[in-house]
Each structure stands twice: as C-alpha cells, then as structure tokens.
Amino acid sequence: MTVSKTVEKSAEVTKSRKDAGDNPAEALHLGELSEQLGYVLKRAQLKVFENFLRCVASLQLTPAQFSVLLLVEQNPGRNQTEIASTLGILRPNFVAMLDNLESRDLCARIRSTNDRRSHILVLTDKGKAVLTRAKKLVATKHEARLNEVLGAANREALIAMLSKIANEF
Amino acid sequence: MTVSKTVEKSAEVTKSRKDAGDNPAEALHLGELSEQLGYVLKRAQLKVFENFLRCVASLQLTPAQFSVLLLVEQNPGRNQTEIASTLGILRPNFVAMLDNLESRDLCARIRSTNDRRSHILVLTDKGKAVLTRAKKLVATKHEARLNEVLGAANREALIAMLSKIANEF
C-alpha cells in the first residue's frame, strides 16, 4: 500500500507551481475528501487490518480466520451455513476457508447425527490453543496500540458508533 | 484496563438445543467479536459503501470514482501518479479507472507541456456538473441518513477518530 501523508496543507496552491514536476514534494489537498465518512472509514479499516496481520503474524491468522475461530468457539454445535452467514461469508466461499483451517488442524467438520447433510464445526485442541494465543497477541499488541492512539475511552466510543452503523444503517 | 476479556458465555448453551436444525431461528452469539475493532470496522464500511451507492445510484458513481473526481477538482494541474498515490491506488490500476471516467466524459487526460510523459487530469464540464450533483446527493441523502443514526456531533467525532487511525496507526 502507500504512504501516511499527515502533511499539513496550508493554502500554498498560490505558490508558483503551474504543472506536475514543478515541485515534486508538494502534497495534495484532500479537501472535502477528509470529511467523507466512507473514505476515512476505508483508509482506517486498511490500517487496522494491516496492524492486525502484523500483530498475529506468528500465528499466520487473517482477521477473517480469527473471526471464524472466535465464532466457532462461542457457538458450539453450529453448522457451516450458520457460522458463515453470521460473518457475512457466502457458503461457497466458506468452503476453501474451512479447508484451510482444517488442513492446519485448527478446526474440524463433524457430520451431524441429526441431519446428515450438516457439518458441525468445532475447534481442535490446537485450534483452541492457537485462538488463546491469538487473543493474547491481539490484546497486548493490537488493542494496546489502538489505545495508544485513541485512548481506551475513545476506543470504546468508536466501537459503539461503528456497531450502530453496522446494525442500523 | 484494556478489554473485557470475560465474555459471559451466558449459560443458555445448556438450553435444549443439541444440534443444528434443532431450532432454526436461534441467533448466534457474537461474543468477543462485537468488541473487535477490525470486525465492526469492516462491517460498518460495507454498510456505508452500500448506502453511498444507493444514494448516488442515479449518477452511477462508486465511492472510489467519487473520490477521484473530488481530488481532481481540488488539485488542478496534477498528473495520474499524484492523484492515484494520494488515494492509495496503484498506478497500473488507475489506468482502467480513468479510462472509464474519460469514456463517460467526466474527466480528461491532458499531455503536460512541461513533461511530456505526464498526463494532467482535469474535470470536464460534464464532470463538474456530475460532481456537483453527487455532492448534493451525498449531503442530503447519505450524510443525512448518518446523522439520523449517530447525530451530527457524533458523526464529526467518528470521522476525527477514523482519520487519526488512518494517519497514525
């Protein structure tokens, strides 16, 4: 990805530059873009995912994989369709994702005895251990960094507002 | 303190349901997921983009296209590389995007006289008109809806926090 441009703008458009290449190090004006929710939301999301990946790099977990493990742990006895749809993942796309987690022995599909079409999802012992380590890394590195930037109170307020948008918008 | 690590897993797991298909309408527990910034951030971003697309559907503009038009308007005389990199778009991927906008007569590439390698980007008259209409739709529909959900003050606070994350995380 690209850079972090925190450059102060200041109305230096009136300087002498007429064209590109005139002054190579002059930053652009974001203008109304910096007030567009969608824009800052997307940029923030990319940064947060990037940071998450770095924090749990030792466990090789993506945000999506982490969310699957968390949800399976929290909801024992549920099948693929239920887990996937709760996460907004389409069932066809969930297959490869589970294949990956299962091949790494982090979770397992168990044919349901009630309905032999269903695969009940469970965490393996290794999956539970990895998830525990992941939670620790997320708390001590990822969330800690966020608290440095925003403060714990603001962090809670931010999550509350984003949840409201996700649920009511 | 950092995080509420003690997600009460509510003893209703001990209810009567044993397996999938037992009680089809029972919602899953998000648990710690609802406190994961990355998770709510991503869900919120999808909802906001979705709403944006609906609000400006009559103009057939995506959030990314809107951001290009806005940035070109705000920064006359800049070339493709400068506009693209400011938006976090890689130059190769910016080509098709510009082809699209140019084919719809919303913006134009102009060969720079200073450096004949560069293409200066400008909005066409139609591009300016469409952008004006888009801004109006965004303000009266998109932002208005957000203010309904959060309130104007919270909306400003949210954007400030997201900007801080995007720039400092």
Add this chain to the structure above:
DNA sequence: TATTGTTATACTCTATAACTATA
C-alpha cells in the same frame, strides 16, 4: 539511468448457478 503511463498477469474477495446427498 530514472520516471510516466501502460500492458500483462496473478492472487484475493466476492457473487451466482448448479451439482450431490440428504431430508
């Protein structure tokens, strides 16, 4: 030699239709 715009390409995400096995 370095840079701008471009092409080609590949990999991830996401989305839809259709198959199979069960119900």
Add this chain to the structure above:
DNA sequence: TATAGTTATAGAGTATAACAATA
C-alpha cells in the same frame, strides 16, 4: 420439493514486472 455442502466460474480489487516514450 427443499436444504447443506460443494464445485465451477466470473467479476471486482489489488499487487508486481516489464515495456515504450520521455526526461
């Protein structure tokens, strides 16, 4: 017939290498 999991596939979005024109 309807549903769960799966396959195949297509489309976006994103990433890198390399080329032609120009500096």
